[in-house]
Amino acid sequence: MDACLDLTGQTIEVIVGAKKHVPFTIHENVICASSQFFKKAMSGEWSEAKSRSVRLADEDPDVFHIYTQWLYHDTFPVRVDKPGVEGNAEYLLLAKAYVLGDMLQDGNFKDAILDAMVEKTESKLSNDTTLFPVGPVIRHIYDNTMESSEARRLLVDLYTEHGRGDWLRKRASREDLPKEFLYDLVVAVLDKRYWRYPTRAPVPDPCAYHQHKADNSICYKNRLAQKPRKRQRT
Template identity: 55%
Template sequence: MYVTSGTTNRSLKQPTSQAVNKKRHENYLDGRSIEVIVGSSPSVTFSVHENLICSSSDFFKKAVQGGWKESEDRLVRLESDDPDVFSIYLHWLYYHTLPVRIDEPGLAGNAEYMQLANAFILGDMFQDGNFQDAVMDAMMDKTASEAADGKHWYPVGPVIRLIYENTFESSKARLFLVDMYTLHGQGHWLTEWAVQEDLPKDFLLDVAASLLEHRPHPLSYYLVLGSCRYHQHEPEARACYKNVPALRPKRG
């Protein structure tokens, strides 16, 4: 809105949704804090604003405001969880960003996928769908970004096992893996970048079903009458039994 010369009218522009969200976020920083003890031997103690974490996580809302012992002590213990992963969640709560970005190829890059997978699983425990969505967006961004070697690297091996052992059948993280392997997967992902223990039966069945569902049509390259694709002999056509007159199939 502009004001013509000689007038003193104030802009009647309404606050944007971004400004409203910022104000709401600032309000969450008012009030008391709680302590969260994460891990064991050693454990790490985090301090977080109660209103902020309870507004995002149903888990903490029930623990802190549900009349349990935690609400009296203002203390939540997460002894079986990883402080490094919880710090990712805490960073997202306060800054709405994920402090992860490794552009190294190979195992180093896969380690970040492991970190993100653990964050997704923690978000499921915390019942914080928005955080889980942010984690999935980070995974998508990582697959779409080139690593330092100019290539795209996808989640392999232990990441698959971690997700499948800690999520339900309907998990979006599982769907993400299946889509990745259906649309971009290569055979050596399963042979060179994973061991058998990293490939749960459910994952292999999901990928197989997805490939059947999304297989390209037509399959003329593969299912061609007269092709030697499924023969035992070497690729050279001259090695085929059909080139031996005595063995050549007779046409009726």
């Protein structure tokens, strides 16, 4: 436990979840020093300050558990080194934690979550590969954050610098890819190409898009070139 934590004073109860109500007992000094949401809730005329209980019905107890672990230990109780769906599930849990941190107005927690996501992209999995966030992770971040979110920018940067087409073709459904993400990604890719290659590339051969494909000899333009011109009367 961090020796700098102030564990004096009273505790508060945080009841998390809609169907299953899970209580968490947390030192008021600890959570109010980190979260602006709780700092406001436990001060002034708010009813929570009098009852010393805060209800978070819309939040996931498993995600809030990640937050409490970070408050007291500066670590996250998640570490999955398996590829595929299980590995991406960890990204999704971190994405949900980021959204929770956004709601709780805890900037340091949000920063730590993004650091954990970056670290995961650099860590080798059990099959000696690396894994990047795909599919539902993108949808959750874009559905639950503002346009200026740093989490959105991280996803776009990861795809711009490291992404491949099959990340979208094979690892995500159309429902997983918000138009806002695709727009942000296209803009980032075009900007990256422009600044890396400022000189204009040659215009492609139009025949590359014709029905005849590689056989330019049957292009309609050859037929026009061979067709005799009619002499015009003067």
